[in-house]
Amino acid sequence: MGLESLGHNFLTGRVEDLVKWARRSSLWPATFGLACCAIEMMATGAAHYDLSRWGMEIFRASPRQADLMIVAGRVSQKMAPVLRQVYDQMVEPKWVISMGVCASSGGMFNNYAIVQGVDQIVPVDVYVPGCPPGPETLMHGILTLNDQIRSGELTRRRATSPSGGAGILIEQRDGVRAGV
Amino acid sequence: MSRDTQLGTPERGRLEAQTDEGAQELQPLNAAARERELVMTGGVWPDIDDTMIINMGPQHPSTHGVLRIMMELNGETVLRAKPVIGYLHTGMEKTGEELTYVQGGTNVTRMDYASPLSNELVFALAVERLLDVDVPERATWIRMMLVELNRMSSHLLFQATNGMDLGAVSMMIYGWRERERTLRLLEMITGLRMNHNFIRPGGVAADLPDDWRLETLELCEQVEAGVREYDELLTENPIWRERTVGVGHITTEQALALGATGPILRSTGFAWDLRKAQPYLAYDAVDFDVIYTENGDVFDRFQIRLYEILESIKIVRQCVDAMPAGDYRAQDRKVTPPPRERIDESMEALIHHFKLFTEGFRVPPGETYATVESPRGEIGCYLVSDGSAKPVRLHIRGPSFYNLQSMDAMVPGALFADAVAIISSLDPIMGEVDR
Amino acid sequence: MPDADTDAREPDHEVSDAEPSRPEPSRPVADEVAAAVVGRFPGTVFADSHGQAVVYVERAHWHDVAEYLRDSEQFTQCMDVTAVDHLVDTARDVPDGVIGERFEVVANFLSHPRNRRIRAICEVPAGEPEVASLVDLYPGLAFAEREVLDLFGLVFAGHPDPTRILMPDDWIGHPLRKDDAPARVPVTFKGDPSPR
Numbered sequence: 134m135g136l137e138s139l140g141h142n143f144l145t146g147r148v149e150d151l152v153k154w155a156r157r158s159s160l161w162p163a164t165f166g167l168a169c170c171a172i173e174m175m176a177t178g179a180a181h182y183d184l185s186r187w188g189m190e191i192f193r194a195s196p197r198q199a200d201l202m203i204v205a206g207r208v209s210q211k212m213a214p215v216l217r218q219v220y221d222q223m224v225e226p227k228w229v230i231s232m233g234v235c236a237s238s239g240g241m242f243n244n245y246a247i248v249q250g251v252d253q254i255v256p257v258d259v260y261v262p263g264c265p266p267g268p269e270t271l272m273h274g275i276l277t278l279n280d281q282i283r284s285g286e287l288t289r290r291r292a293t294s295p296s297g298g299a300g301i302l303i304e305q306r307d308g309v310r311a312g313v
Numbered sequence: 314m315s316r317d318t319q320l321g322t323p324e325r326g327r328l329e330a331q332t333d334e335g336a337q338e339l340q341p342l343n344a345a346a347r348e349r350e351l352v353m354t355g356g357v358w359p360d361i362d363d364t365m366i367i368n369m370g371p372q373h374p375s376t377h378g379v380l381r382i383m384m385e386l387n388g389e390t391v392l393r394a395k396p397v398i399g400y401l402h403t404g405m406e407k408t409g410e411e412l413t414y415v416q417g418g419t420n421v422t423r424m425d426y427a428s429p430l431s432n433e434l435v436f437a438l439a440v441e442r443l444l445d446v447d448v449p450e451r452a453t454w455i456r457m458m459l460v461e462l463n464r465m466s467s468h469l470l471f472q473a474t475n476g477m478d479l480g481a482v483s484m485m486i487y488g489w490r491e492r493e494r495t496l497r498l499l500e501m502i503t504g505l506r507m508n509h510n511f512i513r514p515g516g517v518a519a520d521l522p523d524d525w526r527l528e529t530l531e532l533c534e535q536v537e538a539g540v541r542e543y544d545e546l547l548t549e550n551p552i553w554r555e556r557t558v559g560v561g562h563i564t565t566e567q568a569l570a571l572g573a574t575g576p577i578l579r580s581t582g583f584a585w586d587l588r589k590a591q592p593y594l595a596y597d598a599v600d601f602d603v604i605y606t607e608n609g610d611v612f613d614r615f616q617i618r619l620y621e622i623l624e625s626i627k628i629v630r631q632c633v634d635a636m637p638a639g640d641y642r643a644q645d646r647k648v649t650p651p652p653r654e655r656i657d658e659s660m661e662a663l664i665h666h667f668k669l670f671t672e673g674f675r676v677p678p679g680e681t682y683a684t685v686e687s688p689r690g691e692i693g694c695y696l697v698s699d700g701s702a703k704p705v706r707l708h709i710r711g712p713s714f715y716n717l718q719s720m721d722a723m724v725p726g727a728l729f730a731d732a733v734a735i736i737s738s739l740d741p742i743m744g745e746v747d748r
Numbered sequence: 749m750p751d752a753d754t755d756a757r758e759p760d761h762e763v764s765d766a767e768p769s770r771p772e773p774s775r776p777v778a779d780e781v782a783a784a785v786v787g788r789f790p791g792t793v794f795a796d797s798h799g800q801a802v803v804y805v806e807r808a809h810w811h812d813v814a815e816y817l818r819d820s821e822q823f824t825q826c827m828d829v830t831a832v833d834h835l836v837d838t839a840r841d842v843p844d845g846v847i848g849e850r851f852e853v854v855a856n857f858l859s860h861p862r863n864r865r866i867r868a869i870c871e872v873p874a875g876e877p878e879v880a881s882l883v884d885l886y887p888g889l890a891f892a893e894r895e896v897l898d899l900f901g902l903v904f905a906g907h908p909d910p911t912r913i914l915m916p917d918d919w920i921g922h923p924l925r926k927d928d929a930p931a932r933v934p935v936t937f938k939g940d941p942s943p944r
Binding site: 398399402404406407408410411442443445569570571572573574583585590591678679680681682684691693695697699700701705706708710714715717718747748 | 797798799800802824825826827828830832833834837838839840841854856860863865867886887888889890891892895899912913914915916923924929931932
């Protein structure tokens with residue numbers, strides 16, 4: 134039994150669903166591996182844990198071509214402006230996964246050098262805990278993000294606030310304050 | 314008519330507009346120093362500058378972490394390269410002063426995150442020396458086996474990333490295949506794939522699981538087969554050789570002067586390996602060779618790391634045969650917490666456990682410098698204690714921190730694509746560069 | 749206290765103390781390289797730190813000692829230069845003859861031909877945080893000295909590029925000093941009114 138057995142050969146659906154399916158099925162991550170989590174991110178992309186199952190095998194170096202930024206590792210004070218610049222260069226729609234505890238909250242490094250949570254700089258959609266999170270945990274985080282894209286929750290939240298609904302106040306370089 | 318092209322204000326203004334950072338800026342050489350003669354006729358021309366300063370990183374496709382390199386290029390040739398580091402500075406040495414010696418391993422292990430057990434080992438050796446505590450023989454052999462397994466996984470990571478940086482993307486997938494197998498064994502023994510915190514002052518955290526011999530020997534066979542495969546894929550491959558032979562040459566004198574150790578030093582013909590020269594753990598009881606080559610180029614460093622995997626397999630096999638029975642941890646009240654079952658039975662054990670995990674143990678005042686041969690070179694731990702439960706100073710001499718300076722000898726004169734190959738062959742791990 | 753007992757070099761003069769873990773106070777120098785350094789540079793004190801030879805040298809001799817070690821004693825590589833801040837030590841152990849200052853600059857040397865190490869320490873007072881740079885002798889120390897400058901604020905006279913290396917260029921302060929950045933900041937929670 135195949136498509137020939139169908140009485141009609143039209144499938145109906147909503148354009149929104151089609152767009153969401155396209156967006157979540159080929160999320161291209163930007164290369165933002167910083168520290169130990171980057172090694173586990175590469176392991177997730179390698180053959181055993183294969184991210185290519187979800188269309189994510191190519192890590193685009195250019196942020197213009199990427200839609201997902203997986204902040205993998207600890208963000209130091211010197212790196213924070215670079216992180217923001219790369220995030221700004223990404224084109225909408227874009228998502229951020231904060232991978233590992235250092236990116237989510239500063240991790241075990243509660244000191245002068247590490248930004249205590251990357252959500253102080255960019256709006257984060259999914260936090261993946263672990264030090265480093267194993268590939269299974271990262272995949273769970275990615276699938277959670279896929280679910281959120283599919284349910285449309287993210288686009289609703291994004292639409293209502295300029296900063297992406299993360300509840301933070303961002304002071305941008307040109308003096309414009311965006312937020313909430 | 315020759316004219317000195319001085320760096321006047323318009324030049325400087327243009328450079329400063331390129332980047333925001335002042336001090337890290339790379340100023341072009343004064344043209345007078347380049348002995349060029351400019352013949353001008355007609356009107357006054359603006360200063361002609363042949364060289365271009367470009368910035369590579371800190372976010373870039375090369376998988377070597379957040380390293381930023383400012384390069385001065387003349388066309389495609391690199392004249393100078395200046396690494397700018399600090400993008401992963403974590404303040405680990407400061408955190409190390411805040412954590413007790415019991416917790417110190419968790420901090421130190423995240424410095425060189427490709428070979429975390431080496432970091433833990435050097436920290437544990439330094440603490441044990443200050444404490445004057447003896448480690449049982451079985452613990453020593455377990456440590457040696459784990460560190461060699463870690464050397465294997467680190468060199469496999471190098472093969473993978475080196476291949477990918479040079480364009481052999483399939484090498485990335487193959488290298489990770491073998492590395493996953495090694496990590497699975499490490500997970501079986503230590504509980505974690507990375508950042509294990511398993512080698513602790515006094516010994517190791519737990520004994521080896523029951524079927525470790527079988528699993529380890531099986532892993533050795535699989536990795537050895539994998540290494541033979543990589544050898545076949547790359548060593549005689551003309552494209553690979555074309556890109557790596559003769560590239561990034563360094564001599565022994567340059568390497569020694571720039572503080573390089575490990576495979577970089579061994580690639581210049583100087584067979585210095587701390588495991589042979591200043592043996593620690595039980596390295597004088599096992600039989601292995603020090604791999605070294607003569608040419609000092611990228612190909613040599615690739616070969617050394619490839620064959621070092623085989624030497625590590627040799628050592629691991631000997632550990633499987635010769636593993637002694639005994640304690641996996643020094644049964645010293647001061648250093649070792651009591652077994653968990655005892656806590657329910659004995660009040661002293663409970664108090665002892667409590668004290669060790671809240672306050673930690675005290676180390677008598679002193680200072681020491683312990684060294685270990687990590688996959689990247691000599692890793693050292695300079696530890697100063699003042700009699701309290703936390704170190705006064707915990708400093709790790711990261712081999713990559715010093716190895717990165719050997720770029721000064723290798724990169725000038727190379728093509729830009731070669732510069733990528735050279736940086737990759739240094740195998741820097743930014744976690745231990747920036748700490 | 750004069751310690752240049754270069755003639756008392758017999759190894760069996762080594763005394764095994766009741767507390768072997770403390771660095772031995774100045775005794776007849778049992779290590780030949782250390783004895784040579786002690787002999788050449790007045791004010792140098794030898795200490796045996798858990799089996800490792802350490803010489804505490806005067807700040808003025810820092811560069812000369814390194815030059816002597818490299819040229820005459822075959823110490824091919826200086827593995828590491830770092831600093832220690834002793835501001836809040838609960839117990840400080842310096843050998844007799846050494847005045848402990850707030851900062852110590854520590855250099856670890858390795859001799860490949862002789863397969864041995866030696867450590868040189870000099871005391872740097874907080875009021876004059878400056879010591880000679882060893883980069884002209886060992887170019888590989890360029891980064892290490894920059895790191896000490898960045899994190900401790902100690903100036904290395906003669907360093908070719910004395911700029912910050914690990915902290916951002918506009919950072920104020922020297923984080924590894926004991927009175928500078930706190931080693932542990934309070935954990936922040938989202939929605940906290942205080943900035944990061």
